[in-house]
Amino acid sequence: MLTSKTVQQFLDETASSSPAPGGGSVSALAAALGAALTSMVCRLTIGKKKYADVQTELEDVLRQSEEYRQRFTALIDEDTQAFNKVMAAFALPKDSDELKRRRDAAIQEATKKATLVPLKLMEVCEQALQLAKVVAEKGNVNSVSDAGVAAKILMAGCEGAYLNVRINLANLTDESFSAQTFQQADGIARRVTTTTNEVVTVVQTKI
Amino acid sequence: MLTSKTVQQFLDETASSSPAPGGGSVSALAAALGAALTSMVCRLTIGKKKYADVQTELEDVLRQSEEYRQRFTALIDEDTQAFNKVMAAFALPKDSDELKRRRDAAIQEATKKATLVPLKLMEVCEQALQLAKVVAEKGNVNSVSDAGVAAKILMAGCEGAYLNVRINLANLTDESFSAQTFQQADGIARRVTTTTNEVVTVVQTKI
Numbered sequence: 301m302l303t304s305k306t307v308q309q310f311l312d313e314t315a316s317s318s319p320a321p322g323g324g325s326v327s328a329l330a331a332a333l334g335a336a337l338t339s340m341v342c343r344l345t346i347g348k349k350k351y352a353d354v355q356t357e358l359e360d361v362l363r364q365s366e367e368y369r370q371r372f373t374a375l376i377d378e379d380t381q382a383f384n385k386v387m388a389a390f391a392l393p394k395d396s397d398e399l400k401r402r403r404d405a406a407i408q409e410a411t412k413k414a415t416l417v418p419l420k421l422m423e424v425c426e427q428a429l430q431l432a433k434v435v436a437e438k439g440n441v442n443s444v445s446d447a448g449v450a451a452k453i454l455m456a457g458c459e460g461a462y463l464n465v466r467i468n469l470a471n472l473t474d475e476s477f478s479a480q481t482f483q484q485a486d487g488i489a490r491r492v493t494t495t496t497n498e499v500v501t502v503v504q505t506k507i
Numbered sequence: 508m509l510t511s512k513t514v515q516q517f518l519d520e521t522a523s524s525s526p527a528p529g530g531g532s533v534s535a536l537a538a539a540l541g542a543a544l545t546s547m548v549c550r551l552t553i554g555k556k557k558y559a560d561v562q563t564e565l566e567d568v569l570r571q572s573e574e575y576r577q578r579f580t581a582l583i584d585e586d587t588q589a590f591n592k593v594m595a596a597f598a599l600p601k602d603s604d605e606l607k608r609r610r611d612a613a614i615q616e617a618t619k620k621a622t623l624v625p626l627k628l629m630e631v632c633e634q635a636l637q638l639a640k641v642v643a644e645k646g647n648v649n650s651v652s653d654a655g656v657a658a659k660i661l662m663a664g665c666e667g668a669y670l671n672v673r674i675n676l677a678n679l680t681d682e683s684f685s686a687q688t689f690q691q692a693d694g695i696a697r698r699v700t701t702t703t704n705e706v707v708t709v710v711q712t713k714i
Contacts, residue, residue, distance in 0.1 A: 307583075333537065
């Protein structure tokens, strides 16, 4: 598992000449860091007298945020695995027409899967961002900048995933799948930008 | 050192009820991931026949990118240390006017330092982003989405640092320092947004 490496090792392996872990796994890690910051602000709010009226709501936010963090953490590995399967398909033999046909089919199938992993990441980022918004609005004001960083880094994870969806779609021949996935990803990317800007406005008025 | 922890431990400690590591260290880690991806694209380009004409330039980019990555990695710890010093100053005794005066001075000094660490992070992010732009324009086109993710995550690191500069400035009484630092941070934030948009445009035309 990539998350059992040290941070230094993860950085070194990312920087290495091996294409994995690459932008997909890094985007998932960014999102996990955003969810972790959201959880931190919840924990720095819950139990404080001044915030007693939002305690139950933030306990619920914390539960969801930790669930999303776990999901993001799993996606770090899932992205690298999906990428490795695409590479494995490209490495299949192509010495006859039949082998070529099989190789092409394997590439298409692996690439579809490698598109769906960052699409899932985008979906969870959008949900996690709603939680960052709640903690920016209602969480401990001393940690409001952390809520802002959470939103910014969740947006970066989402936009990084979007670029990975796009580059994989470019290699797919199934036009109906491509059109549908593009539309879905594009919608999430737009909504995430809007929500992030809303969070940053809240943060800046509170600083 | 925070980078000698596993990725899972780093995430867990961020999510914990301890305020450090918080948004500042997470922003520095985001930036380090951006620099790591920039280095990866360099390494996936250098030595390839098709890119022989940019080899020398990308070797130079790689050298700088790895330097910035090291700087970002150091800033992960520096931010947490600076934050802990602010907390230590707040914990000083205030049982007499003289002690109060000393405590206030210590808080001001520690907060200034805690402002300069994210400001440095912003400065290095701006420089590192120029490298992400070069690799997006000239690097291996198969890795162009990674160059895009590098830019997005460097921007998130920079904007996260900006929020940390802002929240620390709000606690400072030295108006001349505050005005100058605000102006400097604001300028970097604007230029970084522009450059990131330029990188994303390059990436999207190449996908």
